[in-house]
Amino acid sequence: MVKVKVKLFAVFADAVGTKELVIDLSGEKVKVKDVLEYIRSKYPKFREVEENVPILMLVNGINVLPDDEVKDRDEVSFLPPVSGG
Amino acid sequence: MHPEISSVNASTLSKEEKIRYSRQIMIFGEEGQKKLKSARVVVVGVGGLGSASSTYLTAAGVGRLILVDKDVVELDNLNRQVLHWTRDIGKLKVRSAAEKLRELNPEVDVEGLAVEVNEESVYDIIKEADVVVDGLDNWGTRMIINKACVELGKPFVHAGVHGMYGQLTVIIPHESPCLQCIVPSAGTKPKSGTFPVLGTTPAILATLQAQEVIKLITGHGRPLIGKLLIFDGTTTTFTTIEVSRRKNCPACGNPAMQQ
Numbered sequence: 001m002v003k004v005k006v007k008l009f010a011v012f013a014d015a016v017g018t019k020e021l022v023i024d025l026s027g028e029k030v031k032v033k034d035v036l037e038y039i040r041s042k043y044p045k046f047r048e049v050e051e052n053v054p055i056l057m058l059v060n061g062i063n064v065l066p067d068d069e070v071k072d073r074d075e076v077s078f079l080p081p082v083s084g085g
Numbered sequence: 086m087h088p089e090i091s092s093v094n095a096s097t098l099s100k101e102e103k104i105r106y107s108r109q110i111m112i113f114g115e116e117g118q119k120k121l122k123s124a125r126v127v128v129v130g131v132g133g134l135g136s137a138s139s140t141y142l143t144a145a146g147v148g149r150l151i152l153v154d155k156d157v158v159e160l161d162n163l164n165r166q167v168l169h170w171t172r173d174i175g176k177l178k179v180r181s182a183a184e185k186l187r188e189l190n191p192e193v194d195v196e197g198l199a200v201e202v203n204e205e206s207v208y209d210i211i212k213e214a215d216v217v218v219d220g221l222d223n224w225g226t227r228m229i230i231n232k233a234c235v236e237l238g239k240p241f242v243h244a245g246v247h248g249m250y251g252q253l254t255v256i257i258p259h260e261s262p263c264l265q266c267i268v269p270s271a272g273t274k275p276k277s278g279t280f281p282v283l284g285t286t287p288a289i290l291a292t293l294q295a296q297e298v299i300k301l302i303t304g305h306g307r308p309l310i311g312k313l314l315i316f317d318g319t320t321t322t323f324t325t326i327e328v329s330r331r332k333n334c335p336a337c338g339n340p341a342m343q344q
C-alpha cells in the first residue's frame with residue numbers, strides 16, 4: 001500500500017473541489033500515472049479540465065513524468081501551467 | 086550583469102538620465118544603469134503581458150526595446166492590454182505600443198516588428214537580444230522561442246496567465262531547465278484561443294518579468310532561475326517550486342548530462 005498526499009493547484013483544485021487529497025493506492029510499484037488515473041476516475045471534472053490544460057507533475061517538488069515512480073508518503077503535485085498572455 | 090549577458094558597457098549617462106533614474110540608481114548604482122542602457126531586450130507579444138513588461142522596461146531605461154507582434158488592436162483586448170487605448174482599435178499593436186513608450190521615455194530606442202514568429206523568422210527576431218521576454222498567448226509559439234533561445238544561448242523570461250492564475254520562470258540555456266523541460270506535455274503547434282483573463286493578472290506577472298530582466302542585466306539580486314513561481318490570484322498566493330532539467334528534453338537535452 002502506498003499512501004500519497006496529492007496537492008492540486010488552480011483549475012485542478014477547482015475541478016476536484018479541494019487543494020489537497022490523501023489517497024491510498026495498492027500495488028508494489030506505483031507510478032505518477034496511477035495517481036492521475038485514480039483522480040480521473042473519482043473526479044470526472046478533472047478529466048474535462050485536463051483535456052485543455054497541460055499538467056505539470058511534481059513528486060516532492062521535482063518535476064517528473066507519468067512513468068516515474070511514487071513511493072509511500074511522497075507528495076505529488078499537479079499544476080496547470082497556463083498559456084495566455 | 087549575469088555572465089550569460091555580454092553586451093558592451095561603453096555608454097555614459099547624461100545629466101537628465103541621472104535624474105530620471107535617480108531612485109533606481111540608489112539600488113544598483115550608475116554602473117547598473119549603464120548596463121541597462123547598453124542592453125537590448127526583445128518583447129515577443131504586446132498583449133496583456135507585453136503591455137506591462139515593455140512599459141516598465143522603458144521606464145527603467147533599457148537601451149533598446151524591440152517589440153514583436155503581428156496583430157492589430159481589438160476592442161476585447163482593452164481590459165488588459167493597457168498600452169492600447171480605445172482610439173487605437175484597428176492599429177498595429179507594435180505601433181500603438183511604440184508611440185506611447187517613446188513618449189514615456191525618449192531615451193529608449195523602441196522598435197516595432199509586425200511579423201509572425203515561426204521556425205524561420207524566430208532567429209532574426211531574437212538574434213540581437215540580450216534577453217527575450219515572453220508576451221505570448223499560446224504554447225506552440227512559446228516553444229519555438231524557447232528552442233531558438235536555447236540554440237542561441239539567450240536568456241528567456243517566461244510568464245503565462247489564465248483567469249487569475251499565472252506562472253513565471255527565468256530560463257538560462259544549458260544552466261536551468263528550459264520551457265520544454267518544465268512543460269513537456271504542452272502542445273507544440275502554434276494555436277491561440279480565447280482565454281479568460283482579468284487585466285491585473287498579466288500586469289502582476291509581467292511586472293515580475295520586467296524585474297527579472299532588470300536583475301539579469303544589472304546583476305542585482307538573484308533571478309528566478311531553475312524555479313517556477315505559481316500565482317493564484319483567487320487566494321492571493323505565490324508558491325515557488327524547484328524545477329529540474331530533463332536529459333532527454335527535445336529542446337535542451339544532452340544525454341551525457343547528469344540528472
Ligand SMILES: [Zn+2]
Pocket residue numbers: 262263264265266267330331334335336337338
Ligand atoms: Zn529543456
